[in-house]
Amino acid sequence: MTNLKQNADISKLPRISVAPMLDWTTRDYRFFARLFNPNIILYTEMVTTGAILFGGANRHLDYNHEEHPVVLQLGGSNPKDLATCSRMAQDWGYDEVNLNVGCPSDRVQNNKIGACLMAEPELVAECIAEMQNAVDIPVTVKHRIGIDEMQSYEEMLHFVDTVAQTGCHNFIVHARIALLQGLSPKENRDVPPLRYEDVYRLKQERPQLSIEINGGIKTLAETRQHLQHVDGVMIGREAYHNPYLLAELGQLWNLDAPDRFEIIDRMLPYIENRLQEGAPLSIITRHILGLFQHLPGARKWRQALSGGNATTMTNVYDAIRNIQDAIQRTETYLQEKQLP
Structure with missing residues (x-):
């Protein structure tokens, strides 16, 4: 267990983060990414509750103290297990814990994890309520704008409103639907069109919530544009393939870019x-x-x-x-x- 937490202010605006990406945002990558920018929020890969509870907590929860601010993303749908793992995340020194309601892979669907949970907003709300009751650190949700036949803005709004009733106020929205039947996880990252306007509208209609946008964002200029409409931006694959973007994003805080x-x-x-x-x-x-x-x-x-x-x-x-x-x-x- 690590408790070497730095004085990172995760509430610092704007909220710019690197998306949780399976096999990519490992502790080695996160150490590397932190070298570019002290303010970027880093996420672990999605870790299932079962992996933590039965696969060795140290293996899945340990991180480098230099990574702060760092968020543990959990995958699961059992409220009690999620609460237990959230408490462990807090004890380990994580700055936040996030629930994955966006991953479209068949493997997680079969275990009732990820994007399929958008069809059960009441269950997600129950999970979030249990997680919040277990910890003092923020609990957030990352989700899609829709899945399968649930593609309308109104259905996404119903999901967000249901979860927000728990007191959760931070939502990271991947601005694509996920087609769980018919598209591979890779295709679900590219094929469904981006609908940024739905995320902008969500912020306009729910100004009391913190809304962050994710999906297809590759440059500082695009990031600045999104920040005119929402509270934060989450960068995905571009932060991995072109990590110097994280240094360029330092301009948002008037930071000098490292060589x-x-x-x-x-x-x-x-x-x-x-x-x-x-x-x-x-x-x-x-x-x-x-x-x-x-x-x-x-x-x-x-x-x-x-x-x-x-x-x-x-x-x-x-x-x-x-x-x-x-x-x-x-x-x-x-x-x-x-x-x-």
């Missing part, structure tokens, strides 16, 4: 410590492949560190030197040609 090589310098001791703990290098380096996205040498950087190509720290240092050379050569060329 990419400063980031990797701060990451190296962490990698070495994880190797000493017995972690394979490849499970750590896979999270840093996007560090130099859009820069000269980025492709070779990814190739050098992916697919098991890097087996020792020497390989990592070689990759750093190579991309430094690639960037320097490009800068020299542009200066000589007097190109912008």
Whole structure:
């Protein structure tokens, strides 16, 4: 168990977060992501109540104290189990706990977890009420704008109103429906059209609630645009594939963006410590492949560190030197040609 909680203010506005993503937002990625921006809210992968209660709490709940502010996302539909796990999250030092009502995978549907719960707002409300009674930290909900035949704004509003009656006031809304019958989880991230206007309308009609928007957001400019309508923005896959976006988002707080090589310098001791703990290098380096996205040498950087190509720290240092050379050569060329 960790109780090394920093003085992070998760209520700080605007609320900008990195979405919970299975196999991606691991503790290794979260440590890396924190290096770009001290104010971004980080989420764990979705962790089911069963995994915590029967699969080893330490394994699923431990995190790096540098990650704060950090939120544990739970998957489940048993109010008592969710309450128990929420209490454990608070004891572990998490800043918030979030209930997943948005994941569309077949596996979680079969266990009554995720987006399928949108069809049972009363059950979700019961879960949230039990979770809130168990903890002092905020309890939030992440959900879709609809599922299957329940695609109307009015049905989403009924869901939100039902859950809000518990006193829950923070909703993170993925601005796509989920088609649980007929589309794969991957297709459900791309195929249903984005309906940002539904999320904007929700905030307009329920101004007392904190509404955050998620889905297809890739730039600082898009983030600024959404913040004109809602209270927060959750960034998904772009924060993983192009993590320097998190540094650019620091402009929202007038922060200076760190240099990419400063980031990797701060990451190296962490990698070495994880190797000493017995972690394979490849499970750590896979999270840093996007560090130099859009820069000269980025492709070779990814190739050098992916697919098991890097087996020792020497390989990592070689990759750093190579991309430094690639960037320097490009800068020299542009200066000589007097190109912008």
